[in-house]
Amino acid sequence: MKLDFKEKSPADFFSENMDVCGFDNPIRAIYTAVRELLENSLDACEAADVLPKVNLEIRKEGEGIYVIRIEDNGPGIPPEHVPESFGKIFYSSKYVMKQQRGRFGMGGTMAVMYGQITTQRPVHIVSMTEKQIADLKIKIDIIRNSPITEPENIWKAVKPNDTGKQGTTIELTLEGNYQRAREKILEYIKQTAMIAPYAEISFTEPDGSKHLYKREVEYLPPIPKEAKPHPRGVNLELFRRLMAKDPRSKVSNFLVKAFQSIGRKTSLEVLGKADVNPDKRVNKLGSEEIRRIVKSLRKHKGFRPPDASSLAPMGEEMFEAGIKRVLKSEFVKCIQRPPKAYEGNPFIVEVAIAYGGEIKVKEGEIKLYRFANRIPLLYDEWNDVSTRVLKRINWKRYGVKPGDPFAVFVHICSTNIPYKTLGKEYIANKPEIRREIYMGVLQVAREMRNYLNKLERKKKTEKALKTFMKYAETLTSLLSEAVEGINQDEIKGKLREIIVERLKVNEQ
Ligand SMILES: Nc1ncnc2c1ncn2[C@@H]1O[C@H](COP(=O)(O)OP(=O)(O)O)[C@@H](O)[C@H]1O
Ligand SMILES: [Mg+2]
Known part of the structure; x- marks a missing residue:
């Protein structure tokens, strides 16, 4: 028998496995699409240091067919990158080590592909940068994982009186069940308003009802810096990639340049333990030597913890303002834990607690709001690391019981959030992260007890x-x-x- 070997493109693979990215059915799909588009807009604005203003609208086009329209005031996308950004899975401007919502280079593109598969319509993108405007209709060649642009596409230069109006508008047609997704979509937008009080977000529902979250604070969280990898998280593959970028250096210099937390002394110490000549050029290293260096790096104890400047936590004041904006609680307290690391990835946990106001709690339940890199997480709560922590707390000690009108908020920032799924819905139970959440919850719970006692x-x-x-x-x-x-x-x-x-x- 002759076997017939073929190759499958990422787009092709994901078109058959939509569920792993949150496009399981028309309810979940319309929710995920809104989410991915909103996240892209916020990411773009924040990276460009622009206070975001996002208008989101969902219109009904036919039975079970909707158009999602989203407009932002971000920096726009350079025309030459527009087709691939939306028409190619794994094409992204975010493959760098810093905190961002997007990470995989597939969220927005998956939404476009789902829209195309269910309605056969292209996505319509109008994007204006400082210099150029792109007005494009894009479909995806799924077999090839590449964009197909329509002939009437327009690229033009920005006219002088249009400068300063940068931004991106996207119109996506897709099959969805808005009625059943409505509650989750509204909740998602509400929680986004909570975690991004510096953003103005308006949302118009298919029946015309409007929701507006006005800007609550006039400043952005710090813009995260791109970081070099930390040696604790290195593996052979990463090491080889870094080597390829700097083949001619001496290995002792290479380690200092390629990684954070390595100085000259540490570099020599690591190489000494690995029994590798520090003066050898990177491209002359044998595979056995490379293996020994990686092993020695991973074993070395004296590294400084990973650099947290690649992270952008909210800050206590801003988080509290966001929670008050939405829940109108009489008591809100947030604390930011110091930067820590798991497996070489830096992270910061922010925990808040709120009492009273518009907190709605079910009988016997503890209300938990989860956020990761400023994304609200709405599904799979029972599996999440934060849920595990809350279960371990003896609430009686803090003067409350499950069912009382209080809520706990956990925000995890990291260059590499350990999501358990590509749909980014819940966070793995890493002991280092769990501990920080636990410590944070105890701190804010004590503050709440003092407040209640008073x-x-x-x-x-x-x-x-x-x-x-x-x-x-x-x-x-x-x-x-x-x-x-x-x-x-x-x-x-x-x-x-x-x-x-x-x-x-x-x-x-
Ligand atoms: N509203 C937007 N403004 C500016 N750039 C955008 C916008 N939406 C998407 N992009 C660009 O398109 C790329 C691909 O988006 P996406 O498929 O969602 O993957 P990811 O967000 O993980 O990078 C992004 O990396 C970004 O550069
Ligand atoms: Mg994205």
């Missing part, structure tokens, strides 16, 4: 004062009957002063 004391004091004042009333009127010319108000005031003073003493 509140309780205040209530008690007020009640006691009320009772005392009733007696004071009787006392003064009895006095005024017995003693002539007495000033009732003065006496009442004096008594009140004394009582308030006493209660304050008791409070401590």
Whole structure:
């Protein structure tokens, strides 16, 4: 028998496995498409240091057919990159080591492909950079994993009076079930507003109802810097790729240049342990030597922790503002944990807690909001590392019980979020991350307990004062009957002063 060997392109593979990226069915698909497009817009604005303004609209085109239109004020996409950005799986401007929402180079493109498969319509993109405008209709050649652009595509130069109006508008037609996805989409937008209080987001539903989240803070989180890989996370493949970029250096210099946290001394020490001549050129290293260097790097104990400047946490103040913006809670407290690392990847955990306001909790439940690199995570909560942490907390100690109107918020920032699926919905149970979440939750829970205790004391004091004042009333009127010319108000005031003073003493 003669075997027939063929190759399958990434687009072809994913067109048959849409479910692994969140396009399982028309409900989930329309939600995921909105999500991927919104994430792309926010990523683009933030990377360009622009306060985002995003208009999102979903229109009904026919039975079960919808158009998603999204417009942002980001930097736009250079025309020559537009076709591939949306018509090729694994084409991305984000394959660098820093915190971003997108990472795989497939989210937006998967949405385009799903739209094409279910409606046969191209995606329509109008993108304006500082200099050029691209107005393109794109389909994907799935077999080849490459874009097909339509003949009427337009590229032109930006006219002088159009400068400063950069941004991208995308119109995507797809099969969906809006009615059943509605709740999740609204929740997603609401939580995005929470984690991005610096963004203005408007959303128009198919029936015309409008939702507007106005900007709450006028500054962006820090722009993350691109980092070099940390030696703790190195493997043979990564090492060979780095070697290929710098073949002519001496290996001792190469290690210093290619990795973070390696100085001259460490480099020599690592190479010494690996029994490799530090003066040897990179392209002269044998495979056995390379293996020994990688092993020695992974074993070395003295590295500084990974550089956290590739991360962009929200900051306590901004996170609190975001939560207040959406939930109107009377008490919100956020704390940011110090940078840590798992497997050579830096991460920062931010944990917040809120009490009261518009927090809706089901009986016996603890409300948990999860975010990763500023993406709200709405599915698969029971599997998530944060859920595991909440289960371990003895809430009674903090003056609350499941079902009370409080909510916990966990935001994890990393150059490499350990998602368990390509659909980016839940985070793996890494011990280092779990520990930081745990410590964070304990800290904010204590703050909430202090707040609740104070509140309780205040209530008690007020009640006691009320009772005392009733007696004071009787006392003064009895006095005024017995003693002539007495000033009732003065006496009442004096008594009140004394009582308030006493209660304050008791409070401590
Ligand atoms: N609204 C947008 N503004 C600017 N660039 C965008 C926008 N949407 C997508 N892009 C570009 O298209 C690329 C591909 O997007 P996508 O397929 O979602 O993958 P990823 O977001 O993982 O990179 C992005 O890396 C980005 O460069
Ligand atoms: Mg994306």
